[in-house]
Amino acid sequence: MKKKVSENKESMQNGGKLSIRSSFWRFPIVWMLVGAIGIVLIDTLFRQQTERVDGVISLALTLVMGLLAILVYKLTLTYLARRSTPEIARQRAGIEAVLGALTGTIFIAGSVFIIVALGGYSFQWASSASVGSVLTSSIGAALAAAIVEELIFRGLMFQAIDRLGGKPLALAVTSLFFGIAHLGNTGATLWSGFAIALQAGVLLGAAFLWRRNLWFAMGLHFSWNAIEELLGIPVSGHSSAGLFTVEVNGATLLTGGDFGLEGSIVPVVISLLISIPMLIGAARKTRE
Template identity: 35%
Template sequence: MTFDGSWAEGREAPPAPDAPDGPVRATTSGETRRWLRPPWVRLIVLLVAFVLADTVVGGIDQGLDDVPVVGLPVGVVLAALVLFAYVKAIRFVEHREVAELARDGAAADVRRGTLIGIVLFLACIGIIAMFGGYHAGWGSIGAMLTTFGLMCAVAAAEELIFRGVLFRIVEEMAGTWGALVVSALIFGALHLVNPDATVWGALGIAIEGGLMAGAAYAATRTLWLPIGLHLGWNFAEGGIFGVTVSGSHGTVGLLKGTLSGSAVLTGGNFGPEASLVAILICGIPTVVFLRLAARRGRIHPRPRRASAAAAEH
């Protein structure tokens, strides 16, 4: 898959200024923040804060589903607010500049990620349609614009939680592979509370969303590409093709889609994310991102404990 000219030719895209190649660790200083230095403490504090923020964003999103004129701008504003809150929270808790949300190259990475997400879902729904599992009629442009705005907020909030907080801090304790597994499994498991959720659907979400977005973060060490991937996939799923998004029924976008046939092909009532097609398609960029991360030296082992390191000497 070609992402841009430099990646297609096997050359690394230039890193953003001050972007770290390794796990972003806190550089806390001062007696008043000493209790926040352990990674597990920062993980709990930041997760609690941003899960609460995500709950608020989700509540507002649900209230704007049928208000297309308001849904688009409010969704974009909510996304901006949660990004601003993340920057402020990380500076307060970890006393560092937030390199994972550096402004250099941000717009390009979000555009690239959004395009990749749309293309991936287009391939998924195209295969499902080819085997007779997808049919559609016209929806509305207003519904499409509303979905885009709301998905901006959802993508930003969830990527900040699962990649910006969970993946990044778990990586400090368990290395890149541990962070990938933990963040993906938790991301998938939390979707079990959605309507019509199944273990298979949660596993699909873990692979498609959790592993792919985590691999994109590992390869780039910024959150912009994962946010774009998340936005592009969700927007195409609900805003363009109008099918069920992670069990959320009644989705109408530019098209009003219906799925029929084998759940292995279509994902059943949970939507295409529970289909084998989606898992296989999203597995391709996941492998590409992980290979890119390895080539750039951004796959980090689990840190050794100080006592074990001292014993070797």
């Protein structure tokens, strides 16, 4: 009898330890950090390899990196957060990514057009540029940034904060941290960090809420960066070896200066005009 009671006590103690351990890993901040670290490690490892090769091989490595990063994301949420991942479901992934890319293209093309019309940018074809090399490098860099940053910010961080304090807080926190994450870039200022938080953090967060998947946000993010790269405009302070050379004239508030388009007031205004309808649409879906 005493042996049975002892066994029951030991079983209860072991069960309690397992419960505490399970609760620890299921706490949103914990799985957010674990997933983010895993994705960053994969990105760092593959970035070192892609820098050593060029062309199609570099692009292929980027695609493998993206698939592994998505796998880490899925495993983190499935086995630590103990939840499903409809936001990366394969159903409609292609069409959502294309719709996102079209939205990003309209956003960036419209912003650039306005700045050109106001005399801030002028473009000349870079005759020395290798079209194939520029295309593969631009697509690879834009694809890597879109996948990694969206998985971490709109995937892990947004949903972790959402669990703790709701969607408005998640949108505010992820936008703030997205701006902070770009403060170390070349030419960054407090204004550029604030501008990134508004135009990128809010827009991409609104896109995620509206479409309820990461593919749309990834597509938007990808076309945003890729078009800037191809036009030769610095991407958040990172220089671009584009198909054009850009002559910048006028106030930094208009052109973004050395930081590039993201430092301009123009995309900030346009992004908010796009974000507001998205947030309204997301709110309507929530009420349905």
